[in-house]
Amino acid sequence: MNFLRDIDAPINTETVDCIQLEKKSGKNIYETICILEKISQKIFNKIKEDLYAKLEEFNPMNMNKNNLEEIFENKEQIELSRLYEKLPKSTSISIQYLMNGKIKI
Secondary structure: HHHHHHHOOOOOOOOOHHHHHHHOOOOOOHHHHOOOHHHHHHHHHHHHHHHHHHOOOOOOOOOOOOOHHHHHHHHHHHHHHHHHHHOHHHHHHHHHHHHHOOOOO
């Protein structure tokens, strides 16, 4: 999740000027949106893989069977889930990458 720490993408949905997107990408708006969608899917898949890898640590099959109390209420797992819920959407991240010049189209 290191690639998400330095991004300042908005958590809420914001309107983006199409003309600015076209200027940053050097392509028409349709091509820009198609490329940003592919980048967004890659970002989403990476976030999903990170979350599943971290949640695998809390899998009851991997845990000691003597710790039944931890299986039902694990505060670390709840905090981890809340952290991922607060992340910006992958589309916002991909747009912000383009606007900050971190990706070239």
